[in-house]
Amino acid sequence: MNIESYNAPDSIAEAAQLLQGGNATVVAGGTDLTPQTESGVRQFAATLVNIQRIDEMRGIGVMNGRIRIGGLTTVTDILESKLLADEAPVLVDAADRFASSQIRNASSLAGNLCNASPAGDMCIPLLVLDAEVELACWDGESISTRKVSLERFFTGPGKSVMVAGELMTAIEFPRCANRFVAAFLKSGPRPALEISTVSMGLSCSLTDGVISNVRVAIGAVAPTPLRAKRTEAALEGKVLNEATIQLAVETAGEEVSPIDDVRASAWYRKHLTGVYIRRLLNHVNGS
């Protein structure tokens, strides 16, 4: 660890310039970074860029008909947002099951996504909301941004398509149409301060008993937060009855590839996957 410079820029442009060249570590709430660097699993780069002073990266609003959340927005901000409670309660539910009050106050949304844990709780609701992330970098003269669908963002445990020098500035998703149902479940022995054993989100429309526009996302059962495409296909356009639910349970069980670890066995995670998809579909049927 040989830190040569510490910076706390107050604009995206300034931060992007500091990150140019790539030998820099972005610091946000520090809730992932501190345990990782203190335990030695990760080293700081020569340049530290603390992004907490960049006010233009905070806030929740509507832009061009889409919901836009600044990357530095905290999990507490999400939990307390009236707009999200109305428009994306599935994200608020996940925020409510996130860590503890103190950790929620410090954790940024972009930090949770950039950490790219297969168990990251914000990833699941954002996958079912069909979110995109905005990545910014300095192209030599100005800021250049690209948008990546969250579904294509994660590439492995702790890995994403983000390249050195990029900053995640915002997260966006479409406003939800009528008849849209979305729900989130997370398992762990306690209501919070618990890394997910399995988490699952589902969104869909239900018209005259037929389920459509189905999106299913599952956490902690694969190397990345998983969009369960086969399960979605098994459900799409079907009458939501017991036979359909049973098919979804079986497909989801085949689609996940969980591991054994200290929190649960692979067998149990597969089992929970089936329990959760059933529970979520029953919830859809009842709503």
Added chain:
Amino acid sequence: MSMEVEINFSLNGIATQAHVPPTMTTLAMLREKFDLTGGKLACGEGECGACTVLIDDRTINACLMFAVDCDGREMQTIEGLASASGLAVMQQAFVDHGAIQCGYCMPGMIMQAKYLVEQNSGQQALTRDDIARGLEGNVCRCSGYTKVVDAVAAVVLEENQTGERAS
């Protein structure tokens, strides 16, 4: 790594300056540079809340926050609660209800309890379940939590009766 960064912030209401290495935690700074040893290092991983302090009116785990990030902000620690006229209401309630045993977790627990009650001010009174959930980031090995919840519930009740902010 001898680099140090100058930071300026408000510490328990007093304008304060410090020079800290960029990777020092806020908790280490409080304990080592200012001798404010109320907040404790227990887990060092955000799990136990023994290091809880208020920054810009939000509680955080000081073991996870970098000291450099205090620059320009307002911090309150357990040492800032009592005044010349005595203990703060929340501190006194913990004493009155016998909530404090060894005391190791208590500076963090009281900061979080105070935050919880203040955040809820003006809304429907906190139930015992709400209090337990609000304190889920604070671990105590001695009290069994019942008396902790008693103490916080008493402050909530008092606040409701007087209609004032009592914490």
